Amino acid sequence: MPNRITELFDIRYPVVQGGMIWCAGWELASAVSNAGGLGVIGSGSMYPEVLRVHIKKCKQATPHPFAVNVPLLYPNIEEHMQTIVDEKVPVAFTSAGNPKAWTSFLKAHGVKVVHVVSSVKFALKAEQAGVDALVAEGFEAGGHNGREETTTLCLIPMIADAVKVPLLAAGGIGTGRAMAAVMSLGADGVQIGSRFVASEESSAHLHFKNKVVATREGDTALTLKELAPVRLIKNAFYDQLTAAYKKGTDTEELKNILGRSRAKKGMFQGDLTEGELEIGQVSGQISAIKPARQILCDIIAGYEEVMEEIRQQAHSRFCF
Amino acid sequence: MPNRITELFDIRYPVVQGGMIWCAGWELASAVSNAGGLGVIGSGSMYPEVLRVHIKKCKQATPHPFAVNVPLLYPNIEEHMQTIVDEKVPVAFTSAGNPKAWTSFLKAHGVKVVHVVSSVKFALKAEQAGVDALVAEGFEAGGHNGREETTTLCLIPMIADAVKVPLLAAGGIGTGRAMAAVMSLGADGVQIGSRFVASEESSAHLHFKNKVVATREGDTALTLKELAPVRLIKNAFYDQLTAAYKKGTDTEELKNILGRSRAKKGMFQGDLTEGELEIGQVSGQISAIKPARQILCDIIAGYEEVMEEIRQQAHSRFCF
Numbered sequence: 190m191p192n193r194i195t196e197l198f199d200i201r202y203p204v205v206q207g208g209m210i211w212c213a214g215w216e217l218a219s220a221v222s223n224a225g226g227l228g229v230i231g232s233g234s235m236y237p238e239v240l241r242v243h244i245k246k247c248k249q250a251t252p253h254p255f256a257v258n259v260p261l262l263y264p265n266i267e268e269h270m271q272t273i274v275d276e277k278v279p280v281a282f283t284s285a286g287n288p289k290a291w292t293s294f295l296k297a298h299g300v301k302v303v304h305v306v307s308s309v310k311f312a313l314k315a316e317q318a319g320v321d322a323l324v325a326e327g328f329e330a331g332g333h334n335g336r337e338e339t340t341t342l343c344l345i346p347m348i349a350d351a352v353k354v355p356l357l358a359a360g361g362i363g364t365g366r367a368m369a370a371v372m373s374l375g376a377d378g379v380q381i382g383s384r385f386v387a388s389e390e391s392s393a394h395l396h397f398k399n400k401v402v403a404t405r406e407g408d409t410a411l412t413l414k415e416l417a418p419v420r421l422i423k424n425a426f427y428d429q430l431t432a433a434y435k436k437g438t439d440t441e442e443l444k445n446i447l448g449r450s451r452a453k454k455g456m457f458q459g460d461l462t463e464g465e466l467e468i469g470q471v472s473g474q475i476s477a478i479k480p481a482r483q484i485l486c487d488i489i490a491g492y493e494e495v496m497e498e499i500r501q502q503a504h505s506r507f508c509f
Numbered sequence: 510m511p512n513r514i515t516e517l518f519d520i521r522y523p524v525v526q527g528g529m530i531w532c533a534g535w536e537l538a539s540a541v542s543n544a545g546g547l548g549v550i551g552s553g554s555m556y557p558e559v560l561r562v563h564i565k566k567c568k569q570a571t572p573h574p575f576a577v578n579v580p581l582l583y584p585n586i587e588e589h590m591q592t593i594v595d596e597k598v599p600v601a602f603t604s605a606g607n608p609k610a611w612t613s614f615l616k617a618h619g620v621k622v623v624h625v626v627s628s629v630k631f632a633l634k635a636e637q638a639g640v641d642a643l644v645a646e647g648f649e650a651g652g653h654n655g656r657e658e659t660t661t662l663c664l665i666p667m668i669a670d671a672v673k674v675p676l677l678a679a680g681g682i683g684t685g686r687a688m689a690a691v692m693s694l695g696a697d698g699v700q701i702g703s704r705f706v707a708s709e710e711s712s713a714h715l716h717f718k719n720k721v722v723a724t725r726e727g728d729t730a731l732t733l734k735e736l737a738p739v740r741l742i743k744n745a746f747y748d749q750l751t752a753a754y755k756k757g758t759d760t761e762e763l764k765n766i767l768g769r770s771r772a773k774k775g776m777f778q779g780d781l782t783e784g785e786l787e788i789g790q791v792s793g794q795i796s797a798i799k800p801a802r803q804i805l806c807d808i809i810a811g812y813e814e815v816m817e818e819i820r821q822q823a824h825s826r827f828c829f
Contacts, residue, residue, distance in 0.1 A: 308727060309725075309726050328649075329659075329660040329662060337727035338727075338730070339793075340647065340649040340661065340681055341660065342647070342649060342661050342681035342682075343726070343790040343794070344726075346686055346794065347726055347793060361663045362662075366666055366694050366695065367666065367694065370689075373689040373693060373815050374687065374690050405629075406628060406630075406657060406659055407656075407657035411658070437756065438757075470659055471663055473659075473667060474663070474666060474667060496819055496822070499819045500819065500820050502816070
């Protein structure tokens, strides 16, 4: 499947694993890269020295390219960026901030830069900042999310028309059918987060992985829109937020309810009641924890099945 | 393109026009049916005697099958249903209510029944009620919408897996690329609303049609979730709702702000400030008012283009 994304990253399949906080360490990233995709270490939940260890271990575990995801609001961002450059990480994914801030620095040191956006406006800004590729992430995605609430189905064709750089679709993709769908819309590849949360190599707590498997349609919601919109599983913590919204609330109170380390508590420590359980709507389609290699294999096989179905349909062209 | 949907409705293309209130009269429905799709009269904004006139005119304007959409919360629903049966309308689309209520009656009189759902749970209920097909409508759709906020990309594969009846995808579809995408996800056809609002034959006010053309990404929102969730263009009326939410509100106050005839005021009378302007996220991709036949032709041509691209790619199968 050679295309602009496989050539840019030097990988076999145009499938990138999302760099999810608390889930995407070196074990998951190296497993995905070894299987022919692009593995991504999620640095947003790592202290600078922890990130360095994960990068070193990832290099030992795979001869293939991998990436690091850095949320641009990370407090010790200078240290993270220096680590990426020092360790010659081939690709950096940046999100949640201004793409102008770090793109030149990274590119000057030979690191390819991909920026995550959720609107046409920010896609154009990122392209102008010189990024090598974009991830466009729709409303159905897990974790932090755009304010416009544009879904993947609506977002991808608009961004594909607006920019020239290669485009990865994210949000709602966990199967080969969904990969085929977004490729039809103009994406050059996919970024998949939630499906890899429920992988054997994910560092998420087993309670959280099992909860993802049990999650059904309608069990997630986008909330905390006044702070930074985030999609999570509805649980007791979410009910607290809902109660606050119902009686009328403000950002101060929401910050107090959120407190600190909610995501760690839920996703890494397995507190399903009080923790913040970030996952996408596609969790409703996830029914088992699997090895990352198997997940990638299933996705490619499912994608090829759709392509074969279309190839076997009789040629038909209509005009009026 | 013969498939389960074209055979069920006896139409050329598996494209159904949405029966939008204030927009979908006999002019639009007959134009779509004459072009090879299934035109649908939207009865939700019509008095019983007005619906009868539209059906009679539609029959005169096209020899092809067409349908009537009936929201099940319509106050004079008995009269609407009797009119559909009396006039031997081939297909009825029902929405916003219990599919058990009218399916047997309609089917006993030879009317095919399609029910609109936004979740797997309601898809199963409708199938059990004996409907001939389903429309599954995602979060990005305009007008009234599901509470689960599941997007089309996530909803279609889950419903396609859960039911046996033919499935139309709706929400976010206005182009052949999007049609190809949802067909990859397991849909047998599409229902398209917003794109046909901005058609020459739509009975929407010209001010509203021009507003739809001017609407860009992020200009719509899903609101009034406490009453019945509805997607509309952000305008002065929407700002009133936002202000109420900000200070804390209840359903009583929301009902008062909404008042009566907001949708008529906006969509039919062209009041872009105080009216309710129902439209989907796909409005961001609509750049001209066109004849319905041209819209359908563009969609089929775009769909065929995607199919051709895939057919021309070299056969490639991967395994690990």
